[in-house]
Amino acid sequence: MFLRGVWLVVRKDLTVEVRSREIAYTTLFFAVSCVLIFAFALVREGRAPDEAAPAVLWVAIAFAGTLALGRTFERERQAETLRALLLAPVDRPAIYAGKLLGMMALLLAAEFVLVPLVALLFQAPLLGHPFWLTGILATGTLGFAAVGTLFAAMLVRARTRDVLLPVLLYPITVPVIIAGVRGTALLLEPELDVALLRFWLALLVTFDVVFVTLALWTFEPLMTD
Amino acid sequence: MRADFDELGVEELSRHFGRRRAVSRITFNVAAGSIVGLLGPNGAGKSTMIGLLATLIRPTSGLIRYGRLVVDAGHAAGQHGAALRAAIGVLGHDLFLYPELSALENLTFFAGLHGVAHPHRAALEALEHAGLDARAHDPVGSFSRGMRQRVALERALIHRPRLVLLDEPFTGLDDASTGRLVSRLEGLREAGTAVLLATHDLDVADGLLDAAVFLKDGRLVDTVVQPSALRATYRQLMARPVS
Numbered sequence: 414m415f416l417r418g419v420w421l422v423v424r425k426d427l428t429v430e431v432r433s434r435e436i437a438y439t440t441l442f443f444a445v446s447c448v449l450i451f452a453f454a455l456v457r458e459g460r461a462p463d464e465a466a467p468a469v470l471w472v473a474i475a476f477a478g479t480l481a482l483g484r485t486f487e488r489e490r491q492a493e494t495l496r497a498l499l500l501a502p503v504d505r506p507a508i509y510a511g512k513l514l515g516m517m518a519l520l521l522a523a524e525f526v527l528v529p530l531v532a533l534l535f536q537a538p539l540l541g542h543p544f545w546l547t548g549i550l551a552t553g554t555l556g557f558a559a560v561g562t563l564f565a566a567m568l569v570r571a572r573t574r575d576v577l578l579p580v581l582l583y584p585i586t587v588p589v590i591i592a593g594v595r596g597t598a599l600l601l602e603p604e605l606d607v608a609l610l611r612f613w614l615a616l617l618v619t620f621d622v623v624f625v626t627l628a629l630w631t632f633e634p635l636m637t638d
Numbered sequence: 639m640r641a642d643f644d645e646l647g648v649e650e651l652s653r654h655f656g657r658r659r660a661v662s663r664i665t666f667n668v669a670a671g672s673i674v675g676l677l678g679p680n681g682a683g684k685s686t687m688i689g690l691l692a693t694l695i696r697p698t699s700g701l702i703r704y705g706r707l708v709v710d711a712g713h714a715a716g717q718h719g720a721a722l723r724a725a726i727g728v729l730g731h732d733l734f735l736y737p738e739l740s741a742l743e744n745l746t747f748f749a750g751l752h753g754v755a756h757p758h759r760a761a762l763e764a765l766e767h768a769g770l771d772a773r774a775h776d777p778v779g780s781f782s783r784g785m786r787q788r789v790a791l792e793r794a795l796i797h798r799p800r801l802v803l804l805d806e807p808f809t810g811l812d813d814a815s816t817g818r819l820v821s822r823l824e825g826l827r828e829a830g831t832a833v834l835l836a837t838h839d840l841d842v843a844d845g846l847l848d849a850a851v852f853l854k855d856g857r858l859v860d861t862v863v864q865p866s867a868l869r870a871t872y873r874q875l876m877a878r879p880v881s
Binding site for chain 1: 692693694695696719720721722723724726728730732733734735736737738739743747748750751752753777793797
């Protein structure tokens with residue numbers, strides 16, 4: 414029943430998004446704008462500062478992710494459908510997991526556009542090690558979305574949710590952003606330091622395990638008033 | 639697995655939000671096959687009571703008996719969780735529907751979440767029941783308030799709940815839609831469902847209710863069985879000071 418609940422919520426979220434394309438377009442537009450602004454500011458005569466590309470990539474992911482997190486729960490708030498989800502006889506953590514996977518799908522789709530764009534504008538060979546890059550992006554995005562989905566759900570009834578979400582989210586996800594930036598930067602080195610790369614990846618996986626577990630454990634009590 | 643019960647009992651139930659007493663020491667019963675009204679002015683605690691009974695809000699004190707299952711401040715609904723929620727249907731003023739999805743998609747989704755055996759078939763039957771089978775594939779966002787309300791009612795009933803909680807279901811409905819909703823509620827009563835109806839619409843509720851629970855400022859004013867002349871009774875009881 415847990416997995417069925419997860420699947421139903423993910424499928425519903427993706428169907429709603431395919432119909433409206435609201436979050437995908439706004440997230441992508443915001444992320445691309447962010448990258449372009451950094452490119453105009455930092456790239457001089459076709460040369461970008463060393464290691465600017467990973468920082469720009471992860472800043473764009475974090476900002477666009479925050480926007481997407483806010484919008485996806487705003488959608489559930491407008492017709493009070495979150496209450497309907499909580500009233501369903503599925504394990505409430507399944508609702509969290511479904512929302513998390515829907516958010517992951519959205520952010521990974523945005524990253525599919527962002528990575529080649531950053532690589533092009535910042536002359537960074539980000540796609541030189543696709544296996545490692547996929548690992549870092551997937552684990553980093555999961556960590557960011559795991560914390561963000563929990564906070565966005567908690568704040569859905571708060572009047573100041575738009576302000577509170579980034580205030581709460583960014584300090585806690587600092588390790589994800591640091592590990593993501595450092596791990597991605599290693600991929601741009603001429604010699605790949607696999608040991609160090611494994612360290613950053615292990616940090617991201619640890620963060621994911623801790624926060625996904627914590628979120629699944631706390632979602633039920635947090636969502637019961 | 640879902641909870642089965644013939645009676646809902648509320649005993650000395652309170653819910654405080656900080657220093658504010660949203661509901662305070664309320665006691666009443668709702669038997670299977672009856673429609674009980676929850677009546678009172680704005681701020682009387684009707685919606686909080688619906689939230690408590692729907693397991694969305696934890697009681698501060700007192701208890702709720704769903705047959706043998708007891709929910710109180712020490713034993714939150716989460717412990718009975720899914721089994722209890724499978725036996726409850728809720729229709730609020732907000733309709734709990736996704737406007738981007740069609741009526742059929744909405745009902746199929748909620749039927750699936752409630753573990754209905756054949757969600758698609760159940761959704762089609764529900765739409766037929768609501769007289770909306772011709773609009774099954776239209777997005778709910780394009781429906782009138784009355785049509786959305788009919789879909790929302792079917793959403794609340796798609797898993798055949800033992801207890802149906804309705805919060806201001808008549809708001810914004812025209813006479814025809816109100817009449818249809820009243821007929822549906824009478825049908826639920828005949829089918830043995832316990833119905834609790836929070837409403838301001840005393841004219842519609844008059845003659846429909848088997849009992850009326852009057853609330854004011856979060857407190858119980860009185861419970862009247864087989865109420866008649868509801869508006870006069872309401873005025874008389876609301877003028878009475880609450881101890």
